[in-house]
Amino acid sequence: MKTIKILGSGCAKCKTLYQNTLEAVKQTGIEAEVIKIEDFQEMMKYNVLTTPVLMIDDKAVIKGRVADIAEIKTLLTH
Amino acid sequence: MKTFIFPFSALAVWILIYFNLQVSADFLVLSVLNLEPGTHLTESLRFFVFEVPKVLMLLVLIIFGVGIIRSYFSAEKTRKALEGKSTFAGNIMASLLGIVTPFCSCSAIPLFIGFIEAGVPLGVTFSFLIAAPMINEVAVILLFGLFGWKIALIYVSTGLFIAILAGWIIGKLRLEHFVADWVYKIKSEGSEEPEEQLSFDQRVRVGLDSVKEIVGKVWIYIVIGVGVGAAVHGFVPEKMMADLMGQNAWYSVPLSVLIGVPLYSNAAGIIPIVSVLIEKGVPMGTALAFMMSVIALSLPEMIILKKVLKLPLIFIFAGIVATGIMIVGFLFNWIM
Numbered sequence: 001m002k003t004i005k006i007l008g009s010g011c012a013k014c015k016t017l018y019q020n021t022l023e024a025v026k027q028t029g030i031e032a033e034v035i036k037i038e039d040f041q042e043m044m045k046y047n048v049l050t051t052p053v054l055m056i057d058d059k060a061v062i063k064g065r066v067a068d069i070a071e072i073k074t075l076l077t078h
Numbered sequence: 079m080k081t082f083i084f085p086f087s088a089l090a091v092w093i094l095i096y097f098n099l100q101v102s103a104d105f106l107v108l109s110v111l112n113l114e115p116g117t118h119l120t121e122s123l124r125f126f127v128f129e130v131p132k133v134l135m136l137l138v139l140i141i142f143g144v145g146i147i148r149s150y151f152s153a154e155k156t157r158k159a160l161e162g163k164s165t166f167a168g169n170i171m172a173s174l175l176g177i178v179t180p181f182c183s184c185s186a187i188p189l190f191i192g193f194i195e196a197g198v199p200l201g202v203t204f205s206f207l208i209a210a211p212m213i214n215e216v217a218v219i220l221l222f223g224l225f226g227w228k229i230a231l232i233y234v235s236t237g238l239f240i241a242i243l244a245g246w247i248i249g250k251l252r253l254e255h256f257v258a259d260w261v262y263k264i265k266s267e268g269s270e271e272p273e274e275q276l277s278f279d280q281r282v283r284v285g286l287d288s289v290k291e292i293v294g295k296v297w298i299y300i301v302i303g304v305g306v307g308a309a310v311h312g313f314v315p316e317k318m319m320a321d322l323m324g325q326n327a328w329y330s331v332p333l334s335v336l337i338g339v340p341l342y343s344n345a346a347g348i349i350p351i352v353s354v355l356i357e358k359g360v361p362m363g364t365a366l367a368f369m370m371s372v373i374a375l376s377l378p379e380m381i382i383l384k385k386v387l388k389l390p391l392i393f394i395f396a397g398i399v400a401t402g403i404m405i406v407g408f409l410f411n412w413i414m
Contacts, residue, residue, distance in 0.1 A: 008184070009184055009187065009188075009382075011182075011183075011184030012184075013182065013184060014184065040187055040188065040191065040385060040386070041260060041264065043188060044188065044191050044192070044195070044264045045264070047192070048188050048192070049153035049154055049157065049185070049188055049189050049192040050152075050153045050180070050181075050182070050185040050188065050189065051182075051184055051185045051188055064153070064180065064182070064185065
């Protein structure tokens with residue numbers, strides 16, 4: 001069971017990354033919990049400077065950009 | 079090795095096409111469509127057929143170049159460079175880094191908090207946050223393409239001037255107590271991760287990706303902007319507009335800033351409007367002041383900033399930047 005966190009304040013890029021992540025999880029069939037973090041105070045605990053951020057098991061793997069479904073799938077399966 | 083060859087051969091093709099654009103445009107309009115030179119329709123069409131590909135090609139080239147340059151910078155590196163920097167030198171550095179550091183307005187808050195937390199002085203942080211959105215490559219290329227390199231250069235240098243000065247003043251005023259209290263209490267747990275090292279191939283990819291993303295988003299504004307410009311090309315300026323925002327009316331600059339502040343648009347979206355204003359006889363300084371105030375200050379941004387700044391600091395920030403923009407507008411109208 002993986003824990004995936006999307007950090008972003010609700011801008012267009014953050015929403016796209018969230019949607020792509022949900023789709024990637026569905027396609028790979030991995031068991032994962034996807035959490036969206038929109039609160040700045042909460043977000044800053046993870047030492048981010050640019051949003052959106054994709055974290056898999058508390059490790060930031062994508063910073064400040066949108067990743068497409070294929071890229072997230074590779075990140076999930078490796 | 080292949081990717082080394084690709085950018086250079088693409089550049090050769092680019093140059094070949096770019097320097098034959100006028101000839102091709104004339105050929106298309108005059109020979110293929112067989113229109114008579116000198117009429118309003120012909121001249122408008124010539125302008126449109128030449129300007130649209132010209133600006134788009136400039137956009138592709140510069141965004142690709144900027145994309146590659148930006149791949150060497152990151153918000154993390156910029157923060158490290160600015161940590162504990164003194165005022166003025168720090169303000170200058172922050173403004174310059176604001177141009178080259180990848181930045182998206184939705185990251186403004188995390189960046190602000192992250193900078194403050196790392197010990198970057200408040201004024202220096204503001205210099206960065208003013209320069210980053212205002213001086214962006216799309217605005218500069220469009221100004222260059224439509225109004226020439228002098229206007230583009232003046233836009234960049236006055237934008238830098240505003241960012242440096244406004245940040246420096248905010249630093250001098252010692253406004254730290256107007257930052258929301260929780261910002262100073264935050265302690266990040268996340269560890270500093272080593273930067274990933276990109277190969278040249280990957281940087282070329284980054285450049286191409288940013289071309290795809292940005293040009294895909296702004297091409298329509300350029301077609302509209304040039305289209306409207308072409309439609310009014312050569313028409314005598316309308317008197318009403320020129321009177322309202324005209325050179326002689328002293329209030330034209332503050333008025334255009336006042337209209338511009340609550341509006342929000344990205345640099346590309348505002349260009350069509352600016353090109354119409356200028357075609358209609360609005361002086362350059364007034365039009366630039368309008369453009370700067372739309373890009374640099376906006377109501378939605380203020381509302382987001384409210385989460386980390388107390389109201390007085392937001393007003394001071396908006397007031398200083400607006401004043402700087404007005405000075406630029408007046409100065410420009412006076413010189414031209």
